[in-house]
Amino acid sequence: MTPPVPRPRSGDGRTAAQVIRSLAPSIYAPSFLEFAGMAALMPMVPLLALDLGFSQSSAAALTVIFGIAAFAGPIPAGRVLTLLGARLALVGTGALMILASLVAFAVIEPGAAAEPARHQQLVLVGLLVVIAACSQVWHLGRQSYLGTALPPTMRARGMTLYGGTIRLGEVVGPLLGAVVIAMISSTAVFVLFAVMVGAATVMITVFLPPGETRAAVPPRPRRGMRSEARIRLDRAVLGRMIAVGAGITPVMMARVNRPVIVPLLGAHLGLDPAWISLVFGVSAALEILLVLPAGTLMDRFGRAAVAVPCALLMGAGFVLLAVLGTTLDGHGRTAALIALLVPSLLIALGNGMGSGIVMTLGVDVTPVHGRTGYLAWWNTMLGAGRLVAPLLVTGVTLVAPVAVAGAVTGGLCLVGGSWLLRALPRYTPAGTGRRGRGGATAR
Numbered sequence: 001m002t003p004p005v006p007r008p009r010s011g012d013g014r015t016a017a018q019v020i021r022s023l024a025p026s027i028y029a030p031s032f033l034e035f036a037g038m039a040a041l042m043p044m045v046p047l048l049a050l051d052l053g054f055s056q057s058s059a060a061a062l063t064v065i066f067g068i069a070a071f072a073g074p075i076p077a078g079r080v081l082t083l084l085g086a087r088l089a090l091v092g093t094g095a096l097m098i099l100a101s102l103v104a105f106a107v108i109e110p111g112a113a114a115e116p117a118r119h120q121q122l123v124l125v126g127l128l129v130v131i132a133a134c135s136q137v138w139h140l141g142r143q144s145y146l147g148t149a150l151p152p153t154m155r156a157r158g159m160t161l162y163g164g165t166i167r168l169g170e171v172v173g174p175l176l177g178a179v180v181i182a183m184i185s186s187t188a189v190f191v192l193f194a195v196m197v198g199a200a201t202v203m204i205t206v207f208l209p210p211g212e213t214r215a216a217v218p219p220r221p222r223r224g225m226r227s228e229a230r231i232r233l234d235r236a237v238l239g240r241m242i243a244v245g246a247g248i249t250p251v252m253m254a255r256v257n258r259p260v261i262v263p264l265l266g267a268h269l270g271l272d273p274a275w276i277s278l279v280f281g282v283s284a285a286l287e288i289l290l291v292l293p294a295g296t297l298m299d300r301f302g303r304a305a306v307a308v309p310c311a312l313l314m315g316a317g318f319v320l321l322a323v324l325g326t327t328l329d330g331h332g333r334t335a336a337l338i339a340l341l342v343p344s345l346l347i348a349l350g351n352g353m354g355s356g357i358v359m360t361l362g363v364d365v366t367p368v369h370g371r372t373g374y375l376a377w378w379n380t381m382l383g384a385g386r387l388v389a390p391l392l393v394t395g396v397t398l399v400a401p402v403a404v405a406g407a408v409t410g411g412l413c414l415v416g417g418s419w420l421l422r423a424l425p426r427y428t429p430a431g432t433g434r435r436g437r438g439g440a441t442a443r
Contacts, residue, residue, distance in 0.1 A: 020161060023149060025207035027142055030200035032165040032172075034138065037196030038131075039173025040180070041101075044189045045128065048108065051186075052121050062128060067256075067390065069132035070383035077136040078376030086141050087208045093134035094201030098194045100130040105190035127190075140379060144372040145208075147363035152429065153299060156306075156360045160295030163356030164288060171284050240365040241378055243423045248307065248358055249385040250409075250416035254314045255351065256389035257409045261318070262344060264402045265325045269336035279341050283348035290352030297353075298360065304424040307357050311417030313350025317343045318410025322403040358382060364428045 020028075049059035081089045104127040108120050142162070150158035180188045259280075266276040298306045321343035328339040366374035389409075396405040 019149075019151065019154060020158065023146070023158065025203055027146060027149075028161060028165050030203045031142060031162060032169045033196045033200040033203075035166045035169030036173035036176060037169075037193040037200075038135075039170040040177030040196075041131075041173075041189045041193040043174060044177065044181070044186055045124075048186060049121075049124060052108065052124060054121065062125070064390075065125075065128045066132045066135075067383075067387040069129075069136055070386040071380060072383075073133055073136035074140055074376040074379035074383060077133075077140045078372050080137055081141050081144065081372050086145055087204065089137055090141050090204050090208070091201055093137045094197055094204065097131055097134045097197050098201070100127045101190045101194040101197070103127075105187055105194075108190070109185070109187045136379075140372065140375060143359050143362065143379075144375055146359070147366070147371055147375070148368070155363060156298030156303070156356070157292070157295035159360040159363070160291055160298065160356035162359065164291030167284065167288050167291065167355065171281075171288070237365070237367060237374055240427045241374070241381065244361050244365050244420075244427050245378065245381045247311070247416045247420035247423055248361055249382055250412040251307075251311050251314060251354060252358060252382050252385045253389035253392070254318060254347075254409050254413050256386050257393055257405070258347060258351075260390060260393050261321070261402060261406045261409065262340065264397075265321065265406065266336075266340050268402060269325065269329060269339060270333065271336050271340060275333075275337060276340070279337075279344050282341070283344050286345060286348045287352035287355065290349070291355045294353045294355050294357075298357070302425065303357070303361060303364065303428040304421060306353050307361070307424060308417050308421045310350045310354030310357060311413050311420060313353070314347050315350075315410045315413030315415075315417060317345075317347030317350060318406045318413065320346060320410075322407035322410065325403040325406065326401075361424075361428065 045062060046059040049062055054062075080093075083089075084092065104123050107123045146158055146162060147155075176192060177189050180192045262279065263276050266279070294306050321340070324339035324343060328335040362375050362378040363371070366378065392408065393402075393405045396402075396408055
Protein backbone atom coordinates (compact mmCIF):
# COMPACT_ATOMS: atom_id res chain seq x y z
CA MET A 1 0.00 0.00 0.00
CA THR A 2 1.40 3.39 -1.00
CA PRO A 3 2.03 5.64 2.02
CA PRO A 4 0.18 8.95 2.02
CA VAL A 5 2.06 11.96 0.71
CA PRO A 6 2.74 14.42 3.55
CA ARG A 7 1.01 17.76 3.23
CA PRO A 8 3.32 20.77 2.91
CA ARG A 9 3.76 22.61 6.17
CA SER A 10 4.95 26.03 7.22
CA GLY A 11 7.94 26.56 9.44
CA ASP A 12 5.85 26.28 12.62
CA GLY A 13 4.32 22.94 11.64
CA ARG A 14 0.98 24.21 10.34
CA THR A 15 -0.28 23.26 6.91
CA ALA A 16 -0.85 25.94 4.30
CA ALA A 17 -4.61 25.51 4.68
CA GLN A 18 -4.38 26.10 8.43
CA VAL A 19 -2.36 29.26 7.93
CA ILE A 20 -4.83 30.61 5.38
CA ARG A 21 -7.81 29.77 7.61
CA SER A 22 -6.22 31.61 10.52
CA LEU A 23 -5.83 34.74 8.37
CA ALA A 24 -9.25 34.59 6.68
CA PRO A 25 -11.31 36.50 9.30
CA SER A 26 -8.67 39.15 10.02
CA ILE A 27 -7.27 39.83 6.52
CA TYR A 28 -8.87 38.07 3.57
CA ALA A 29 -12.57 38.49 4.39
CA PRO A 30 -12.23 42.18 5.42
CA SER A 31 -10.21 42.84 2.27
CA PHE A 32 -12.91 41.30 0.10
CA LEU A 33 -15.59 43.40 1.80
CA GLU A 34 -13.65 46.65 1.47
CA PHE A 35 -12.73 46.14 -2.18
CA ALA A 36 -16.27 45.04 -3.06
CA GLY A 37 -17.60 48.26 -1.52
CA MET A 38 -14.96 50.29 -3.33
CA ALA A 39 -15.73 48.59 -6.66
CA ALA A 40 -19.42 49.38 -6.19
CA LEU A 41 -18.73 53.04 -5.40
CA MET A 42 -16.00 54.08 -7.83
CA PRO A 43 -17.82 53.56 -11.17
CA MET A 44 -20.58 55.86 -9.91
CA VAL A 45 -18.27 58.70 -8.88
CA PRO A 46 -17.88 60.26 -12.37
CA LEU A 47 -21.62 59.95 -13.01
CA LEU A 48 -22.52 61.52 -9.66
CA ALA A 49 -19.99 64.26 -10.34
CA LEU A 50 -21.74 65.09 -13.61
CA ASP A 51 -25.08 65.20 -11.77
CA LEU A 52 -23.55 67.65 -9.29
CA GLY A 53 -22.46 70.04 -12.02
CA PHE A 54 -18.88 68.97 -12.72
CA SER A 55 -17.73 69.19 -16.31
CA GLN A 56 -16.75 65.96 -18.06
CA SER A 57 -13.03 66.74 -17.79
CA SER A 58 -13.35 67.70 -14.12
CA ALA A 59 -15.27 64.50 -13.35
CA ALA A 60 -12.55 62.44 -15.00
CA ALA A 61 -9.85 64.36 -13.13
CA LEU A 62 -11.30 63.28 -9.76
CA THR A 63 -9.58 59.91 -10.15
CA VAL A 64 -6.21 61.70 -9.99
CA ILE A 65 -6.85 61.99 -6.23
CA PHE A 66 -6.14 58.28 -5.89
CA GLY A 67 -2.98 58.52 -7.98
CA ILE A 68 -1.68 61.34 -5.79
CA ALA A 69 -2.55 59.33 -2.66
CA ALA A 70 -0.74 56.27 -4.02
CA PHE A 71 2.40 58.39 -4.44
CA ALA A 72 2.25 60.69 -1.40
CA GLY A 73 0.27 58.53 1.03
CA PRO A 74 2.35 55.43 1.91
CA ILE A 75 4.98 57.18 4.04
CA PRO A 76 2.45 59.07 6.23
CA ALA A 77 0.42 55.84 6.40
CA GLY A 78 3.50 54.00 7.64
CA ARG A 79 3.99 56.58 10.37
CA VAL A 80 0.37 56.23 11.45
CA LEU A 81 0.75 52.45 11.65
CA THR A 82 3.99 52.72 13.60
CA LEU A 83 2.50 55.24 16.01
CA LEU A 84 -0.89 53.62 16.63
CA GLY A 85 -0.31 49.97 15.80
CA ALA A 86 -2.11 47.89 13.18
CA ARG A 87 -5.46 47.33 14.86
CA LEU A 88 -6.06 50.86 16.10
CA ALA A 89 -4.92 52.41 12.79
CA LEU A 90 -7.12 50.14 10.68
CA VAL A 91 -10.16 50.53 12.91
CA GLY A 92 -9.72 54.31 13.12
CA THR A 93 -9.36 54.84 9.38
CA GLY A 94 -12.23 52.42 8.76
CA ALA A 95 -14.45 54.53 11.01
CA LEU A 96 -13.40 57.65 9.09
CA MET A 97 -14.39 56.08 5.77
CA ILE A 98 -17.76 55.01 7.18
CA LEU A 99 -18.47 58.48 8.58
CA ALA A 100 -17.38 60.25 5.38
CA SER A 101 -19.55 58.04 3.15
CA LEU A 102 -22.63 58.50 5.35
CA VAL A 103 -22.12 62.27 5.43
CA ALA A 104 -21.74 62.25 1.63
CA PHE A 105 -25.02 60.34 1.28
CA ALA A 106 -26.85 62.76 3.59
CA VAL A 107 -25.52 65.85 1.80
CA ILE A 108 -25.47 64.68 -1.84
CA GLU A 109 -28.78 62.75 -1.91
CA PRO A 110 -30.88 65.95 -2.08
CA GLY A 111 -28.70 67.18 -4.94
CA ALA A 112 -29.66 64.20 -7.08
CA ALA A 113 -33.25 65.42 -7.24
CA ALA A 114 -32.72 69.18 -6.99
CA GLU A 115 -30.33 71.83 -8.23
CA PRO A 116 -26.80 70.84 -7.09
CA ALA A 117 -24.93 73.23 -4.81
CA ARG A 118 -21.25 74.06 -4.40
CA HIS A 119 -21.03 72.47 -0.95
CA GLN A 120 -22.21 69.14 -2.40
CA GLN A 121 -19.35 69.18 -4.90
CA LEU A 122 -16.91 69.87 -2.05
CA VAL A 123 -18.35 67.00 -0.01
CA LEU A 124 -17.81 64.60 -2.92
CA VAL A 125 -14.20 65.72 -3.30
CA GLY A 126 -13.71 65.46 0.47
CA LEU A 127 -15.09 61.91 0.49
CA LEU A 128 -12.64 60.84 -2.22
CA VAL A 129 -9.72 62.41 -0.33
CA VAL A 130 -10.69 60.57 2.88
CA ILE A 131 -11.12 57.25 1.08
CA ALA A 132 -7.85 57.64 -0.82
CA ALA A 133 -5.88 58.49 2.34
CA CYS A 134 -7.46 55.83 4.56
CA SER A 135 -7.09 53.16 1.88
CA GLN A 136 -3.33 53.68 1.99
CA VAL A 137 -3.33 52.82 5.70
CA TRP A 138 -5.46 49.74 5.10
CA HIS A 139 -3.33 48.49 2.23
CA LEU A 140 0.01 49.06 3.93
CA GLY A 141 -1.20 47.66 7.24
CA ARG A 142 -2.41 44.42 5.69
CA GLN A 143 0.68 44.05 3.52
CA SER A 144 2.99 44.53 6.51
CA TYR A 145 0.91 42.17 8.66
CA LEU A 146 0.94 39.43 6.03
CA GLY A 147 4.69 39.86 5.60
CA THR A 148 5.09 38.91 9.26
CA ALA A 149 2.27 36.39 9.64
CA LEU A 150 3.00 34.30 6.52
CA PRO A 151 5.84 31.75 6.74
CA PRO A 152 8.49 32.39 4.06
CA THR A 153 7.75 29.00 2.45
CA MET A 154 4.20 30.07 1.60
CA ARG A 155 4.53 33.83 1.41
CA ALA A 156 3.70 34.04 -2.28
CA ARG A 157 0.58 31.87 -1.92
CA GLY A 158 -0.68 34.04 0.93
CA MET A 159 0.02 37.29 -0.90
CA THR A 160 -1.45 35.95 -4.13
CA LEU A 161 -4.62 34.94 -2.30
CA TYR A 162 -4.81 38.51 -0.99
CA GLY A 163 -4.59 39.74 -4.58
CA GLY A 164 -7.30 37.25 -5.48
CA THR A 165 -9.67 38.62 -2.82
CA ILE A 166 -9.16 42.05 -4.37
CA ARG A 167 -10.08 40.74 -7.81
CA LEU A 168 -13.10 38.87 -6.47
CA GLY A 169 -14.28 42.02 -4.72
CA GLU A 170 -13.89 43.94 -7.97
CA VAL A 171 -16.21 41.43 -9.68
CA VAL A 172 -18.84 41.20 -6.92
CA GLY A 173 -18.88 44.90 -5.98
CA PRO A 174 -20.32 46.30 -9.23
CA LEU A 175 -23.02 43.61 -9.20
CA LEU A 176 -24.06 44.61 -5.68
CA GLY A 177 -23.92 48.25 -6.70
CA ALA A 178 -26.19 47.61 -9.66
CA VAL A 179 -28.77 45.95 -7.41
CA VAL A 180 -28.69 48.81 -4.88
CA ILE A 181 -28.96 51.45 -7.61
CA ALA A 182 -31.89 49.67 -9.24
CA MET A 183 -33.74 49.24 -5.95
CA ILE A 184 -32.98 52.61 -4.31
CA SER A 185 -30.91 55.28 -6.09
CA SER A 186 -27.44 55.98 -7.41
CA THR A 187 -26.42 57.78 -4.19
CA ALA A 188 -27.26 54.63 -2.20
CA VAL A 189 -23.83 53.27 -3.18
CA PHE A 190 -22.46 55.54 -0.42
CA VAL A 191 -24.48 53.55 2.11
CA LEU A 192 -23.43 50.26 0.53
CA PHE A 193 -19.79 51.30 0.82
CA ALA A 194 -20.31 52.26 4.47
CA VAL A 195 -21.94 48.91 5.24
CA MET A 196 -19.18 46.91 3.55
CA VAL A 197 -16.37 48.86 5.23
CA GLY A 198 -18.25 48.69 8.54
CA ALA A 199 -18.42 44.89 8.35
CA ALA A 200 -14.72 44.75 7.46
CA THR A 201 -13.82 47.03 10.37
CA VAL A 202 -15.79 44.91 12.82
CA MET A 203 -13.97 41.77 11.63
CA ILE A 204 -10.59 43.46 12.06
CA THR A 205 -11.57 44.63 15.55
CA VAL A 206 -12.63 41.13 16.60
CA PHE A 207 -10.16 38.88 14.81
CA LEU A 208 -6.87 40.75 14.40
CA PRO A 209 -4.54 38.99 16.88
CA PRO A 210 -3.67 40.97 20.01
CA GLY A 211 0.03 40.65 19.23
CA GLU A 212 -0.45 42.80 16.14
CA THR A 213 -1.99 45.77 17.95
CA ARG A 214 1.40 47.40 18.52
CA ALA A 215 4.01 48.09 15.90
CA ALA A 216 7.27 46.26 16.48
CA VAL A 217 10.17 48.60 17.20
CA PRO A 218 13.66 47.20 16.56
CA PRO A 219 16.31 47.57 19.30
CA ARG A 220 18.37 50.72 18.95
CA PRO A 221 22.06 50.13 18.18
CA ARG A 222 24.78 51.56 20.38
CA ARG A 223 25.65 55.17 19.72
CA GLY A 224 29.07 54.44 18.24
CA MET A 225 27.71 51.88 15.76
CA ARG A 226 24.37 53.51 14.95
CA SER A 227 25.28 55.75 12.03
CA GLU A 228 27.48 53.26 10.14
CA ALA A 229 25.06 50.33 10.58
CA ARG A 230 22.08 52.43 9.54
CA ILE A 231 23.83 53.63 6.36
CA ARG A 232 24.76 50.06 5.36
CA LEU A 233 21.24 48.79 6.02
CA ASP A 234 19.58 51.66 4.20
CA ARG A 235 21.82 51.34 1.16
CA ALA A 236 21.43 47.57 0.92
CA VAL A 237 17.66 47.66 1.23
CA LEU A 238 17.34 50.63 -1.09
CA GLY A 239 19.45 48.85 -3.71
CA ARG A 240 17.17 45.80 -3.61
CA MET A 241 14.04 47.93 -3.75
CA ILE A 242 15.22 49.95 -6.75
CA ALA A 243 16.53 46.93 -8.64
CA VAL A 244 13.30 44.96 -8.28
CA GLY A 245 10.98 47.98 -8.43
CA ALA A 246 12.43 49.11 -11.76
CA GLY A 247 11.22 45.88 -13.33
CA ILE A 248 7.80 45.59 -11.70
CA THR A 249 6.75 49.25 -12.05
CA PRO A 250 5.81 48.81 -15.75
CA VAL A 251 3.40 46.05 -14.67
CA MET A 252 1.77 48.47 -12.24
CA MET A 253 1.55 51.09 -14.99
CA ALA A 254 -0.05 48.57 -17.34
CA ARG A 255 -2.67 47.70 -14.72
CA VAL A 256 -3.53 51.37 -14.36
CA ASN A 257 -3.66 51.98 -18.10
CA ARG A 258 -5.71 48.92 -19.09
CA PRO A 259 -9.12 50.30 -17.93
CA VAL A 260 -8.31 53.46 -19.89
CA ILE A 261 -6.80 52.12 -23.11
CA VAL A 262 -9.10 49.13 -23.67
CA PRO A 263 -12.42 51.06 -23.45
CA LEU A 264 -11.08 53.95 -25.53
CA LEU A 265 -9.84 51.59 -28.23
CA GLY A 266 -13.10 49.62 -28.09
CA ALA A 267 -15.09 52.82 -28.61
CA HIS A 268 -12.76 53.79 -31.49
CA LEU A 269 -13.44 50.41 -33.10
CA GLY A 270 -17.19 51.02 -32.87
CA LEU A 271 -18.07 48.60 -30.06
CA ASP A 272 -20.87 49.62 -27.72
CA PRO A 273 -20.36 49.66 -23.90
CA ALA A 274 -22.07 46.28 -23.43
CA TRP A 275 -19.48 44.48 -25.59
CA ILE A 276 -16.62 46.31 -23.91
CA SER A 277 -17.99 45.34 -20.48
CA LEU A 278 -18.24 41.74 -21.65
CA VAL A 279 -14.55 41.79 -22.58
CA PHE A 280 -13.67 43.00 -19.09
CA GLY A 281 -15.92 40.39 -17.48
CA VAL A 282 -14.38 37.48 -19.37
CA SER A 283 -10.90 38.80 -18.60
CA ALA A 284 -11.70 39.08 -14.88
CA ALA A 285 -12.92 35.48 -14.78
CA LEU A 286 -9.67 34.27 -16.35
CA GLU A 287 -7.61 36.23 -13.84
CA ILE A 288 -9.43 34.75 -10.84
CA LEU A 289 -8.80 31.20 -12.11
CA LEU A 290 -5.04 31.85 -12.07
CA VAL A 291 -4.75 33.20 -8.52
CA LEU A 292 -3.91 30.02 -6.60
CA PRO A 293 -1.70 28.38 -9.28
CA ALA A 294 0.39 31.57 -9.50
CA GLY A 295 1.11 31.60 -5.77
CA THR A 296 2.07 27.92 -5.76
CA LEU A 297 4.45 28.46 -8.69
CA MET A 298 6.15 31.38 -6.94
CA ASP A 299 6.68 29.51 -3.69
CA ARG A 300 8.00 26.42 -5.45
CA PHE A 301 10.06 27.81 -8.31
CA GLY A 302 10.84 31.37 -7.26
CA ARG A 303 9.38 34.78 -8.04
CA ALA A 304 10.84 34.98 -11.54
CA ALA A 305 8.78 31.94 -12.58
CA VAL A 306 5.67 34.13 -12.35
CA ALA A 307 6.81 37.77 -12.44
CA VAL A 308 8.69 37.46 -15.74
CA PRO A 309 5.82 35.75 -17.66
CA CYS A 310 3.42 38.24 -16.07
CA ALA A 311 5.33 41.23 -17.45
CA LEU A 312 6.07 39.64 -20.84
CA LEU A 313 2.51 38.40 -21.42
CA MET A 314 1.01 41.77 -20.46
CA GLY A 315 3.53 43.51 -22.70
CA ALA A 316 2.76 41.20 -25.61
CA GLY A 317 -0.97 41.68 -25.02
CA PHE A 318 -0.74 45.47 -25.18
CA VAL A 319 1.43 45.35 -28.31
CA LEU A 320 -1.04 42.93 -29.92
CA LEU A 321 -3.88 45.24 -28.90
CA ALA A 322 -2.17 48.07 -30.78
CA VAL A 323 -1.48 45.90 -33.85
CA LEU A 324 -4.97 44.38 -34.12
CA GLY A 325 -6.65 47.65 -33.21
CA THR A 326 -4.91 49.25 -36.17
CA THR A 327 -5.13 46.46 -38.77
CA LEU A 328 -8.74 45.40 -38.04
CA ASP A 329 -10.15 48.90 -37.75
CA GLY A 330 -13.09 49.34 -40.10
CA HIS A 331 -13.61 45.62 -40.78
CA GLY A 332 -16.90 45.24 -38.92
CA ARG A 333 -18.11 44.39 -35.42
CA THR A 334 -16.78 40.83 -35.34
CA ALA A 335 -13.29 41.94 -36.30
CA ALA A 336 -13.47 44.75 -33.75
CA LEU A 337 -14.49 42.30 -31.02
CA ILE A 338 -11.61 39.97 -31.93
CA ALA A 339 -9.20 42.92 -31.94
CA LEU A 340 -10.26 43.79 -28.38
CA LEU A 341 -10.95 40.36 -26.86
CA VAL A 342 -7.89 38.34 -27.93
CA PRO A 343 -5.28 40.84 -26.66
CA SER A 344 -7.36 41.46 -23.51
CA LEU A 345 -7.29 37.73 -22.72
CA LEU A 346 -3.52 37.70 -23.19
CA ILE A 347 -3.22 40.69 -20.86
CA ALA A 348 -5.53 38.97 -18.36
CA LEU A 349 -3.42 35.81 -18.52
CA GLY A 350 -0.34 37.79 -17.53
CA ASN A 351 -2.15 39.89 -14.96
CA GLY A 352 -3.75 36.84 -13.37
CA MET A 353 -0.38 35.15 -13.04
CA GLY A 354 0.84 38.29 -11.30
CA SER A 355 -1.86 38.36 -8.62
CA GLY A 356 -0.13 39.55 -5.46
CA ILE A 357 3.30 39.76 -7.12
CA VAL A 358 3.87 43.42 -6.24
CA MET A 359 3.09 42.83 -2.55
CA THR A 360 5.13 39.62 -2.45
CA LEU A 361 8.18 41.31 -3.92
CA GLY A 362 7.76 44.21 -1.49
CA VAL A 363 8.01 41.85 1.46
CA ASP A 364 10.88 39.92 -0.16
CA VAL A 365 13.11 42.97 -0.49
CA THR A 366 12.39 44.55 2.92
CA PRO A 367 13.80 43.50 6.31
CA VAL A 368 11.68 42.30 9.24
CA HIS A 369 12.76 45.15 11.51
CA GLY A 370 11.24 48.39 10.28
CA ARG A 371 9.34 46.58 7.51
CA THR A 372 6.32 48.91 7.66
CA GLY A 373 8.52 51.92 6.97
CA TYR A 374 10.38 50.25 4.12
CA LEU A 375 7.14 49.01 2.59
CA ALA A 376 5.90 52.60 2.71
CA TRP A 377 8.85 53.65 0.55
CA TRP A 378 8.29 50.66 -1.73
CA ASN A 379 4.65 51.62 -2.24
CA THR A 380 5.66 55.25 -2.81
CA MET A 381 8.03 54.17 -5.58
CA LEU A 382 5.29 52.14 -7.25
CA GLY A 383 2.82 54.94 -6.59
CA ALA A 384 4.95 57.15 -8.82
CA GLY A 385 4.27 54.65 -11.60
CA ARG A 386 0.55 54.77 -10.86
CA LEU A 387 0.62 58.55 -11.08
CA VAL A 388 2.68 58.69 -14.29
CA ALA A 389 0.73 55.96 -16.11
CA PRO A 390 -2.43 57.95 -16.99
CA LEU A 391 -0.30 60.98 -17.81
CA LEU A 392 1.59 58.81 -20.29
CA VAL A 393 -1.65 57.82 -22.01
CA THR A 394 -2.82 61.43 -22.05
CA GLY A 395 0.46 62.64 -23.55
CA VAL A 396 0.53 59.98 -26.26
CA THR A 397 -3.10 60.46 -27.27
CA LEU A 398 -2.50 64.17 -27.74
CA VAL A 399 -0.24 63.42 -30.71
CA ALA A 400 -1.17 59.86 -31.78
CA PRO A 401 -4.06 57.33 -31.73
CA VAL A 402 -4.83 55.47 -28.53
CA ALA A 403 -3.40 52.27 -30.07
CA VAL A 404 0.04 53.88 -29.84
CA ALA A 405 -0.46 54.35 -26.10
CA GLY A 406 -1.09 50.60 -25.92
CA ALA A 407 2.12 49.90 -27.82
CA VAL A 408 4.14 52.15 -25.52
CA THR A 409 2.66 50.50 -22.42
CA GLY A 410 3.40 47.07 -23.85
CA GLY A 411 6.95 48.02 -24.73
CA LEU A 412 7.60 49.14 -21.15
CA CYS A 413 6.29 45.80 -19.85
CA LEU A 414 8.54 43.85 -22.21
CA VAL A 415 11.56 45.82 -21.00
CA GLY A 416 10.47 45.32 -17.38
CA GLY A 417 10.11 41.56 -17.85
CA SER A 418 13.58 41.32 -19.36
CA TRP A 419 15.01 43.23 -16.41
CA LEU A 420 13.18 41.05 -13.87
CA LEU A 421 14.66 37.94 -15.49
CA ARG A 422 18.08 39.18 -14.39
CA ALA A 423 17.23 40.87 -11.10
CA LEU A 424 14.84 38.50 -9.33
CA PRO A 425 17.14 35.46 -9.02
CA ARG A 426 19.62 37.71 -7.25
CA TYR A 427 17.33 39.55 -4.86
CA THR A 428 14.42 37.18 -4.11
CA PRO A 429 14.00 33.60 -2.80
CA ALA A 430 14.71 30.80 -5.29
CA GLY A 431 11.73 28.70 -4.18
CA THR A 432 11.41 25.40 -2.36
CA GLY A 433 11.44 23.34 -5.57
CA ARG A 434 14.92 24.47 -6.63
CA ARG A 435 18.20 23.21 -5.32
CA GLY A 436 21.23 25.27 -4.58
CA ARG A 437 21.66 28.66 -3.02
CA GLY A 438 18.60 30.88 -3.29
CA GLY A 439 18.60 34.53 -4.07
CA ALA A 440 19.04 37.13 -1.42
CA THR A 441 16.01 37.85 0.67
CA ALA A 442 15.34 40.24 3.48
CA ARG A 443 14.60 38.50 6.71
